[in-house]
């Protein structure tokens with residue numbers, strides 16, 4: 001694979017991110033009418049992909065400052081880059097990490113779900129679903145190197161991975177805190193958590209919107225290992241090296257057997273889930289809650 005090649009994305013695709021997904025299936029690196037995006041790395045503006053020194057492993061780094069919120073653009077780039085890694089059979093494992101100091105991801109971009117119109121909410125939610133489905137069902141081994149705060153959608157993204165290494169820094173926390181924003185984690189967020197930490201712990205964590213500091217996250221099983229901050233990525237890579245010893249076909253079939261029933265829950269009613277999201281998020285009371293939450297975040301500095 002040409003890791004240093006100039007990647008060209010068709011201009012229309014930059015204007016309409018979902019066109020890029022369609023284009024990706026057809027071979028989106030066509031040069032006609034394109035613009036140059038990156039000269040040094042495989043990847044894109046907000047998602048860098050670099051091969052690790054170990055063969056077959058890549059590091060995918062999210063770079064959407066200030067907080068790696070999951071904007072429509074970031075979600076789109078994530079899915080495209082994951083698809084490229086999956087199509088390139090030289091890669092078997094990927095470490096997911098962040099370029100934003102102290103933050104893995106702040107979760108869904110609140111500006112995408114606040115003050116927009118129903119068509120935008122529908123488009124955005126489809127992108128969130130796509131991110132989850134692609135990561136959750138990926139044939140690749142995915143290890144999250146959680147090097148910072150990891151609330152809500154950030155936590156969901158890490159829960160799609162096969163293993164989570166977190167920085168042992170009590171300033172960081174991880175969890176599905178939706179109820180604190182006055183919103184409800186959808187059933188597939190809930191299912192992903194239940195599959196990781198069990199029903200009782202999920203019931204409590206989801207109702208209270210718990211954000212677990214690293215030690216508690218390890219105890220409850222939300223993360224698999226804590227290491228000093230400067231060892232998060234190297235530990236994730238050594239975990240991948242162990243997983244690489246397992247024959248791919250057997251591991252992949254096993255992963256699919258474990259996860260497909262959960263993914264099918266969403267696949268069977270994607271459109272209904274989008275409708276539910278749009279009508280829920282469009283309610284005045286929900287929009288008010290989100291606006292208040294955003295205002296509080298913004299006031300923190302002032």
Ligand SMILES: CCCC/C=C/CC(=O)SCCNC(=O)CCNC(=O)[C@H](O)C(C)(C)COP(=O)(O)OP(=O)(O)OC[C@H]1O[C@@H](n2cnc3c(N)ncnc32)[C@H](O)[C@@H]1OP(=O)(O)O
Pocket residue numbers: 066067069103105106107108109110111149151152153154177178181183184185186277280281294297298299300301
């Ligand atoms: C059926 C409905 C289901 C919908 C499901 C939703 C799931 C979600 O993911 S909702 C999003 C939940 N996310 C959060 O609650 C996290 C909120 N953010 C934080 O707690 C903190 O920002 C942080 C711990 C991640 C980082 O703290 P830090 O002190 O370093 O930075 P801040 O000063 O707070 O933020 C900087 C900047 O970024 C803006 N921002 C933060 N989070 C988000 C976000 N999720 N979306 C959009 N923007 C965000 C924040 O307002 C600041 O902006 P300004 O610089 O303009 O003030």
